[in-house]
Amino acid sequence: MKSSDIEHYLRIAKEASVIGGFVLRDYFGRLLSDHVYFKGEKDLVSQADKDSEERIRDYILKNFPDHSVVGEEIGGDFKGDAVWFIDPLDGTKNFVSGFPIFGVSVGLVIEGRPIVGAVYLPYFNSLYYAGEGLGAYKDGKRIYVSKRDTLKRMSVSYGFPSRAKRDINLYWEIFREVFDKVGSMRRPGAAAVDLCFLAEGIFDGLIEFELNPWDVVAGTIVVKEAGGLVKLTKGLTNGTDVIAGSPYIFPYLEEVVKLKLGV
Numbered sequence: 001m002k003s004s005d006i007e008h009y010l011r012i013a014k015e016a017s018v019i020g021g022f023v024l025r026d027y028f029g030r031l032l033s034d035h036v037y038f039k040g041e042k043d044l045v046s047q048a049d050k051d052s053e054e055r056i057r058d059y060i061l062k063n064f065p066d067h068s069v070v071g072e073e074i075g076g077d078f079k080g081d082a083v084w085f086i087d088p089l090d091g092t093k094n095f096v097s098g099f100p101i102f103g104v105s106v107g108l109v110i111e112g113r114p115i116v117g118a119v120y121l122p123y124f125n126s127l128y129y130a131g132e133g134l135g136a137y138k139d140g141k142r143i144y145v146s147k148r149d150t151l152k153r154m155s156v157s158y159g160f161p162s163r164a165k166r167d168i169n170l171y172w173e174i175f176r177e178v179f180d181k182v183g184s185m186r187r188p189g190a191a192a193v194d195l196c197f198l199a200e201g202i203f204d205g206l207i208e209f210e211l212n213p214w215d216v217v218a219g220t221i222v223v224k225e226a227g228g229l230v231k232l233t234k235g236l237t238n239g240t241d242v243i244a245g246s247p248y249i250f251p252y253l254e255e256v257v258k259l260k261l262g263v
C-alpha cells in the first residue's frame with residue numbers, strides 16, 4: 001500500500017475522531033439523567049455515545065462510501081476488505097461521572113490488518129494518531145514507548161469487564177503477580193486511552209481483558225508505531241485480551257498471562 005494512501009486514511013481518521021470529540025465536549029458535565037441508559041446491569045451508554053457515533057459514521061462514509069463501518073453502539077457489517085472500527089466514547093462510566101479520562105477511537109483495518117488509528121481526548125484536546133510505517137504522534141510530536149528497563153520502576157495499566165465471562169479470580173491472580181513485581185499499577189478505565197498513554201511512555205505495560213475490536217484497533221497501531229509490542233489473544237474479535245508494552249516488559253506480561261490463562 002502506498003504511503004500516500006495511508007496518509008489519506010489517517011487524515012480522515014484524525015478528523016473523524018475530533019468530530020466525535022466535539023460532540024462529547026458539548027455533553028460533558030451537562031448530561032441529564034434521561035440521557036443515560038443501561039445496556040446491562042453495569043453497562044452504560046449515553047446520548048453522547050450515540051450522537052458521537054452517528055457524526056463519525058456519516059463523515060467516514062461521506063469520504064469512503066464503499067468502506068464498512070462498525071461502531072460500538074450502532075454496530076455494522078464486517079463486509080469487504082476495508083472496515084472502520086469506532087468507539088465513539090471510550091470510558092463512558094468515566095464520562096458520566098465527570099472523570100475526564102475518556103476519548104474517541106477511530107481505526108481502519110484493511111484485509112485484517114490495522115492500518116491507521118486516531119484517538120482524541122476531548123477534555124485535554126489531545127490527539128494521538130499513527131499510520132502503518134508513518135510513526136506515532138501526539139499533537140504533531142513524535143512519541144515513543146518507555147525505555148525504562150527495571151520492573152520496580154515500571155507502571156502497568158490494567159482492566160477487566162464488569163461482567164467477566166471467565167472466573168474473575170484468574171484476573172486477580174494475574175494482577176497480584178504483576179503488582180508484586182512492578183512499581184505501580186493503574187486502572188484509568190478507557191482501553192484506547194490507556195494504549196495511547198503506553199505509547200507515549202506514561203505506562204510501560206498494559207493488560208486488559210475481554211475487549212472488542214473498536215476498543216483496540218486505533219490504540220494498538222499507535223503503540224506499535226511508537227516502538228511497542230502488542231498481542232491480541234483472539235485477534236480482532238469480540239472478547240479479545242490485550243497484552244502490550246515496551247520491549248522490556250512485554251515478555252514478562254505475556255508470560256504471566258499465558259501461565260494463568262493459557263492464551
